[in-house]
Amino acid sequence: MNIPNSALPRIVIIGGGFAGIAMAKELKNQKVQVVLLDKHNYHTFQPLLYQVATGGLEAGSIAYPIRKVIQEYDNFYFRLTSVQEIDTKNKKIIAEIGELSYDYLVIATGSKTNYFGNKDIKRNSMAMKTIPQSLNIRSLILENFEQAVLTTDVAEKNSLINFVIVGGGPTGVELAGALAEMKKAILQKDYPDLDIAKMEINLIQSGDRILNTMSEKSSLAAEKFLVDLGVTIWKNVRVTNYDGRTITTNSDLIFETATVIWTAGVQGAVVAGLDADSLVEKVERICVNRFSQVKGYEDIFAVGDIASMETEEYPEGHPMMAQPALQQGALLGENIMKLIQNKTMKPFEYNDKGSMATIGRNKAVVDLPRYHFSGVFAWFVWMFVHLFSLIGFKNKAVVFLNWVYNYIRFDREGRLIIRPYKKKSFTAFTSDEV
Amino acid sequence: MNIPNSALPRIVIIGGGFAGIAMAKELKNQKVQVVLLDKHNYHTFQPLLYQVATGGLEAGSIAYPIRKVIQEYDNFYFRLTSVQEIDTKNKKIIAEIGELSYDYLVIATGSKTNYFGNKDIKRNSMAMKTIPQSLNIRSLILENFEQAVLTTDVAEKNSLINFVIVGGGPTGVELAGALAEMKKAILQKDYPDLDIAKMEINLIQSGDRILNTMSEKSSLAAEKFLVDLGVTIWKNVRVTNYDGRTITTNSDLIFETATVIWTAGVQGAVVAGLDADSLVEKVERICVNRFSQVKGYEDIFAVGDIASMETEEYPEGHPMMAQPALQQGALLGENIMKLIQNKTMKPFEYNDKGSMATIGRNKAVVDLPRYHFSGVFAWFVWMFVHLFSLIGFKNKAVVFLNWVYNYIRFDREGRLIIRPYKKKSFTAFTSDEV
Structure with a gap:
């Protein structure tokens, strides 16, 4: 080395x-x-990956060059x-x-993503643990819509605009909320020749509540926010397989969908x-x-x-x-x-500062050790905590500017298919240059 | 459709x-x-591609969703x-x-890029006409440096940090200047274990001056700027081939390099x-x-x-x-x-507003129809013209913020290898996920 x-x-x-x-x-x-x-040659701020996946932020805004972190440190070496x-x-x-x-x-x-040993699910579904994966989701969502515009086959069209998120933890909840906001604010306007009302966002949770590591109060508030945004929540449903077309579950329930985002486990x-x-x-x-x-x-x-x-x-x-x-x-x-230095080490004591999740504009849930709250104030708390946790002044400033813009304009301009995600079933875009 | x-x-x-x-x-x-x-599903602001290639701007800042342009237009249809x-x-x-x-x-x-029929050059060199191509250049530059850190073979190391740009038009000149600034402000600090003085930036021009569509005064000013930044300019040299390792020319001159960026023709x-x-x-x-x-x-x-x-x-x-x-x-x-409407059409009359090129901070050349100037003022003119030509308020704001930050901090934080550019000779990074 x-x-x-x-x-x-x-x-x-x-x-x-x-x-x-x-x-x-x-x-x-x-x-x-x-x-x-x-x-990777960069640090990833994972809590905001779902915003990259849904076009609200650019990848560079949540990544920070590792070599820059250690630039001034003596005797430090980075290797990719x-x-x-x-x-x-x-x-x-x-x-x-x-x-x-x-x-x-x-x-x-x-x-990394845990598929619990199911190879079909691993092969056919999308994960969202890294920036490239999040960009793939972004491309796939948009490619689905471009393809839905073209097809006259109703079943295919519905499958293309049916998005299924498996896993009701913070990642799944935040992604479902962001997709629902994309539907309302952007996709409806961008695709006037599609009946966007037919776009479905299904969130499947194996347990009996979403955000099950948070307080019950926050779970319920998050559920209400999601339902208000048009997300369908399926509780106590366990996905058993996904072959690229159909999700089967532990009940009679099935979902016909071109897109499964798997956030069910790590x-x-x-x-x-x-x-x-x-x-x-x-x-x-x-x-x-x-x-x-x-x-x-x-x-x-x-x-x-x-x-x-x-x-x-x-x-x-x-x-x-x-x-x-x-x-x-x-x-x-x-x-x-x-x-x-042969000194006594200090045992680790976790200082739980609480946890939070955002569902959409003015909609977040926050659990502090002694206090749980939700709504507009929770959303502001969520924003500021995340903004100040980002490494680097420029990333903070650019993310802030994007959020202000997206909030005022109900917009997400990152709806760009920079690298098409090559869907086997859809060859039209695979022959494109690099 | x-x-x-x-x-x-x-x-x-x-x-x-x-x-x-x-x-x-x-x-x-x-x-x-x-x-x-x-x-593509986006409009590309091509004049700033070189800044994406050198990590000064994110891809999303110079791209704009085409569907957003036509969102409010009746009877408009976009197809990807x-x-x-x-x-x-x-x-x-x-x-x-x-x-x-x-x-x-x-x-x-x-x-599109013109290789004048040379398949070797087409296969082995990098073009910079699209956003994916510019991101490939960005990745390749950084991958070269990561590889140069590893190798103990002096010839290989030198080849990895020798960058050759073929073509002395605005694209080649702007890219050469940006690379030279990266060298000074970033690569030197990011790679303390490399002798960055050995990094070469060679700009090859077949004619007897660079920027040959501009005034002679601007050509000379640009040459001086580039030389001051450490770029080596080769004039009246025509590249005859590049096999992935060695550039041959119409003279005895050869270049051993892992990276050729071809901006010699469209x-x-x-x-x-x-x-x-x-x-x-x-x-x-x-x-x-x-x-x-x-x-x-x-x-x-x-x-x-x-x-x-x-x-x-x-x-x-x-x-x-x-x-x-x-x-x-x-x-x-x-x-x-x-x-x-069976009315008389108006013949086209080109209104030449002039042309300009930027070489680096405080360094640009501007040709107006009656007046040519260079330096700090030209640089400001260049910046404002480009800023206001971008589509969309958010892109303008984000690019402005990036430029202010980069100027004050002598920095470019987009030095991220999001999608490694798979070099055949360098297998270490090709097996990475997506």
């Missing part, structure tokens, strides 16, 4: 997400060599690569671009090479102690979505979202320096 | 570039049915397709998505089916009279880059740039209504 040898201990961090970047910031100008690896395996015996990692030894290894690889993005008993099977997370040390290792750590730290309050690990990742990453940055 | 039949005459416009959109605006709510076809052939005998066009008859046909397909993007003698061979433009009527036809028109209208002042047709396209498109919109 062409990383110079140094007398300083080498910390290798795999992943530049919330946890990896929070940790890197703590290690700024410390007496360590830090090598940060990521398969994915990591294939950890060789714990020889204390090295094996990546696409070569091998690298470590003194301390930090796994901050985050999570699992850890595990790197091979760790002892089997350090893994939590079902969700593929890595067991860590209160110091984020991986079970069975002293020099390997895991933080963020990938890490499952059992505590009394969170017996199955912390929720897989930004806050625990940011807090774990920052603390590990401090702790690893303490470990190097 | 599922376009309803109507008693109104049907005008089919192929292409939503400057000419096509200018014409569409003139036809707003006239008593005609208009069908606008384009292979490329057109394969014109059947002039049966008055219909044959497109990927089906056939469509026309009463009047307007060819506004613009231009040619009309001709649609098949017109009489052979209506074409200007070498540049593949379509001969039109002063009313933009294609030679030999009364009901077929061509406007913009694709059209070659011989006049006393422009014996080889107007320059292939935005101004003639905008003016021809707008006039044809008026004229075609006159033709339908």
Whole structure:
């Protein structure tokens, strides 16, 4: 990997997400060599991916160059690569671009979409965990409409403008709300020759309420907001398969649709090479102690979505979202320096600042530890929290400007098919240049 | 194509570039049915493509949804397709998505990169005529740097950070200047483990001055600006081949480089089916009279880059740039209504408002019909003209904000490899997701 040898201990961090970047910031100008690896050259602000998918924001507004984060940091190295395996015996990692030894290894690889082993669903549905995936969804939605305009086959037309989102967590709820607003404010005007009333947005949730990690009050408020926007919510329905045309479920219910967006589950993005008993099977997370040390290792750590730290309050690990990742990453940055200096490490204590979800303009739900509220004020809180969490002044300013514009004009100008998502069944756009 | 039949005459416009959109605006709510076809669902502001390629602007900032332009226009239809052939005998066009008859046909397909028949150059070099192509250049530049960091082979490293731009017209000059600014302000800081002084930017021009369509004063000023920024200009050098590694020229001069950006020529993007003698061979433009009527036809028109209208002042047709396209498109919109109403059409008279090119911060050249100037003031003129030429308030605002930020911070935050450009010789990034 062409990383110079140094007398300083080498910390290798795999992943530049919330946890990896929070940790890197703590290690700024410390007496360590830090090598940060990521398969993208940018940090992604995942909570706003659904706005990229629905044309409200440009991809660049929620991405930030990782090299810019570490520009002023001494002894920091970034390498663009994915990591294939950890060789714990020889204390090295094996990546696409070569091998690298470590003194301390930090796994901050985050999570990926969980299809629960169903290959048909994986092949035929859309995921929304990365920027390229979100841009694919954006292209597909618009390509569907362009195709719907052309066809005279009623069943095909209906299937093309029937959007099914599986999973009633924050991602699914926010995407359903944004699609519903697109329908009303944009698609109706952009496609006057289509009967937009026929466009369906179906949100399928396996449990008996959406946003089931939030308070019941927030769940109910979110449901009402979605229904008001024209989203159909299906509760206690479990999707059993999707062959690219038809969704089957655990009941008689079926959906004929060209577009399934799968937000029904996530699992850890595990790197091979760790002892089997350090893994939590079902969700593929890595067991860590209160110091984020991986079970069975002293020099390997895991933080963020990938890490499952059992505590009394969170017996199955912390929720897989930004806050625990940011807090774990920052603390590990401090702790690893303490470990190097033979000082006592500080056990992790999660400070739950609450959670929130937005459904549409003036419509959000917020759960604070002691207080739950929804509506216009919740929506403003949601906006400001997200705006200030973005890295970089310019991203903040551009996102703010877009939001103000979109709010005033009821518009989303990012409805651009820059890279067509090649649908096998629709060859018209696949032969286009690059 | 599922376009309803109507008693109104049907005008089919192929292409939503400057000419096509200018014409569409003139036809707003006239008593005609208009069908606008384009292979993208957005209008591209081509003069700023080089800023997308160098990470200064996001793609969405210079693209505008075509459906939004025509949202309020009666009897307007947009279809996303490329057109394969014109059947002039049966008055219909044959497109990927089906056939469509026309009463009047307007060819506004613009231009494409001209490789002068050299297939090696076409295969191995990068073009910059569309947004996807510009994003490919952006990705490739950054992928080259990521790869250069890894390699210990000096020749390979030098080849990866040697950028050759062929063609000293406005596109080549602006791109060379932007790359030179990236080198100084960003790449030096982002890649501390590379010797950025070794990064070369070579601009090859076959003639004896760059910007040869502008005044000699502006050519000289631009040359000085580029040289000050560290660009090496090669004049009177003609590239004979590029095999993906080495550029050969008509002299002994060779260049070892992984990246060639070809801006050396354009040619009309001709649609098949017109009489052979209506074409200007070498540049593949379509001969039109002063009313933009294609030679030999009364009901077929061509406007913009694709059209070659011989006049006393422009014996080889107007320059292939935005101004003639905008003016021809707008006039044809008026004229075609006159033709339908049996009124006398107005012959086209080109109003040359001048031309300009920017080289870098505070560095631009402007040729007005009677006055040529360069430097800071020219740069401000360039910025404001381009800003106000963009379609849409939000694009104007976002581009302005980006420019202010980039100017103050000497930065370009769009250095993101969203879609890796798969280099055959560099497999590390090709297996990545979507």
